[in-house]
Amino acid sequence: MHDPLHEEQQSTEQVFDGKLLHVFRDEVRLPDGRLGLREYVRHPGAVVVIPVCEDGTLIFERQFRYPLRRAFLELPAGKIDAGEDILACARRELQEETGYVGAEWRHLGVMHPCIGYSDERIEIFLATGLHHVGHAWDEGEFLEIIRMPLTEARAAVFDGRITDAKTITALFWAERELAG
Incomplete structure (x- = not known):
């Protein structure tokens, strides 16, 4: 058509x-x-992970983002390597950045963060059944790991503490997936 x-x-x-x-x-x-x-x-594409702990809190990371010269509160995410399966990327990024691995994974959808000037896509995953095994940060990567209930994360979007587009989009999905 x-x-x-x-x-x-x-x-x-x-x-x-x-x-x-x-x-x-x-x-x-x-x-x-x-x-x-x-x-x-x-852009090669990326993933974002909504890691849900047993108590219902979500795992976030705080990291400095050079283009805007400040730290941002965001969900774990990362670039898809050439030829890498998107689920494998999501698993790798969650463990490398937060130190957690998930037992259950669900692909929720895709978002396009900057349609006016980029072909980047970000695949959205939900991870549950988490357990901590230790992080594997890349050289020069510095992160703070923060746990937060979904209600506080939602409030953080509206009060300006969370402004990252992939995180806001993923939280929209998290509200739907965790509502029941």
Whole structure:
């Protein structure tokens, strides 16, 4: 089925090739037939995990995010390595960053955090049956691990303590999944 809003790529040029981010500039044919330019970032994708402890609290991490020059409260997350299965990535990131492993896992959905300039997708997982085995932080990675009830996390979104988009989206899913 033809989408009347579709933009057809006419040409592409890579303008930056970094370790994580790859920036492109494409010429596209617009729906009205004219030509336009689109600049965007290609990203390998990521996962975010909602780790639910036996007492119902969630595990968060607080870490410094250089682009905004401050620490953020967020759910555990990380980049999908080339060829890596998304569940394997979620399991790896949870253990590396928080020191916890989960016995039960459920894939909840996907979000696209920056649709105006990136193809990044973040796969959302719920992990339960947690037990602590010890973290395996990457070199140069520094985190604080924080446990918080869902009600407090929700309040933290509305009072500005949590502003990270992947965390807010995942908490929306957590409310639905943990309501019963």
